[in-house]
Amino acid sequence: MTAVSTAAGVDLMTVRDLTVRFPRLYGNTPVVDRVSFAIRPGEVVGLVGESGSGKTLVSLALLGLFPRGSAVTGSVRLRDRDLVAASERERRALRGRSVAMVYQDALTSLNPSLTIRRQFAQIARLGGSRPATELLDLVRLPDAARLLASYPHQLSGGQRQRVLIAMALARDPDLVVADEPTTALDVTVQAQILDLLLRLTAEVNFSLLLVSHDLGVIRHAASRAMVMYAGQLVEAGPTQDLLDRPRHRYTAGLVAAGRSLEAGGPVTVIGGAVPSPDGFTPGCRFAGRCDAALSDCVEPLVAVSEGDRWHACRHPQGRAS
Numbered sequence: 282m283t284a285v286s287t288a289a290g291v292d293l294m295t296v297r298d299l300t301v302r303f304p305r306l307y308g309n310t311p312v313v314d315r316v317s318f319a320i321r322p323g324e325v326v327g328l329v330g331e332s333g334s335g336k337t338l339v340s341l342a343l344l345g346l347f348p349r350g351s352a353v354t355g356s357v358r359l360r361d362r363d364l365v366a367a368s369e370r371e372r373r374a375l376r377g378r379s380v381a382m383v384y385q386d387a388l389t390s391l392n393p394s395l396t397i398r399r400q401f402a403q404i405a406r407l408g409g410s411r412p413a414t415e416l417l418d419l420v421r422l423p424d425a426a427r428l429l430a431s432y433p434h435q436l437s438g439g440q441r442q443r444v445l446i447a448m449a450l451a452r453d454p455d456l457v458v459a460d461e462p463t464t465a466l467d468v469t470v471q472a473q474i475l476d477l478l479l480r481l482t483a484e485v486n487f488s489l490l491l492v493s494h495d496l497g498v499i500r501h502a503a504s505r506a507m508v509m510y511a512g513q514l515v516e517a518g519p520t521q522d523l524l525d526r527p528r529h530r531y532t533a534g535l536v537a538a539g540r541s542l543e544a545g546g547p548v549t550v551i552g553g554a555v556p557s558p559d560g561f562t563p564g565c566r567f568a569g570r571c572d573a574a575l576s577d578c579v580e581p582l583v584a585v586s587e588g589d590r591w592h593a594c595r596h597p598q599g600r601a602s
């Protein structure tokens with residue numbers, strides 16, 4: 282495992298040996314296994330990995346969110362506070378203020394029965410330091426009066442995602458965790474939202490952890506990238522180096538899979554790492570092999586080892602044999 286280490290005292294967030302288990306489900310087998318990295322102020326870091334590799338659990342841990350039934354060890358230090366050791370009350374106080382999250386699907390993240398104005402008001406009650414109109418301006422949403430009076434379903438996907446980003450910035454966080462922030466959007470809107478997020482990191486001055494299965498997004502946006510596989514951080518480093526000269530064979534597989542997809546090549550096999558009482562079982566989460574065409578696939582790109590071979594993969598459900 283390659284840990285990212287930076288000079289002590291400079292880092293904003295330092296994760297050391299973060300391990301997450303679900304004892305009642307998987308016994309002693311961790312689903313996140315001794316993950317260590319650091320994020321510096323103002324830095325954009327990419328986190329990639331196949332479905333089920335642990336990206337979301339790591340992202341949530343940065344907000345001090347630990348799912349029910351999980352047993353968490355290691356440390357997640359935000360400046361001088363350890364979120365793992367902190368009480369739930371302390372974690373709640375830090376959440377949103379120091380670290381905020383932008384989720385993939387704005388439609389489900391926003392409350393469908395409240396106007397955007399009411400949703401901003403709720404955040405203001407939690408201690409939001411910027412008025413809604415200023416936040417909407419920041420995310421380049423014109424016509425604030427009309428927008429604030431709207432319900433989420435009355436906005437376009439891109440507008441909703443901008444609203445979500447505005448809400449994440451309401452309390453001036455030091456770190457924003459964006460979990461697949463553009464995946465649910467049209468391709469042209471994806472690029473706009475990504476560029477907006479990047480511009481805001483400099484303008485508003487926050488660090489960004491960008492979780493994505495899309496290597497193009499990571500290459501474009503992140504100066505440093507980390508790769509997760511089966512719960513472990515298997516490789517980390519400057520993005521360009523990591524993607525051009527991957528050292529870990531999973532990263533090499535992921536890069537090759539990405540190229541195959543870009544070239545419009547066929548998508549062959551789905552795979553994943555399924556935690557079981559005996560440890561991680563490499564293989565498909567749903568079934569064995571699949572020769573589905575790309576157009577039949579519905580899940581984000583993953584790559585999988587099958588012996589020494591690596592494959593471009595998408596969701597094969599219904600097509601697996």
Ligand SMILES: Nc1ncnc2c1ncn2[C@@H]1O[C@H](COP(=O)(O)OP(=O)(O)OP(=O)(O)O)[C@@H](O)[C@H]1O
Nearest residue numbers: 303306312331332333334335336337338339348556
């Ligand atoms: N609340 C939970 N209870 C039990 N197991 C969980 C829970 N959350 C995650 N897991 C398991 O932990 C592993 C890592 O999950 P996680 O959601 O972090 O993966 P991921 O890399 O974010 O995947 P995806 O890209 O599909 O979102 C998976 O095997 C998942 O089934």
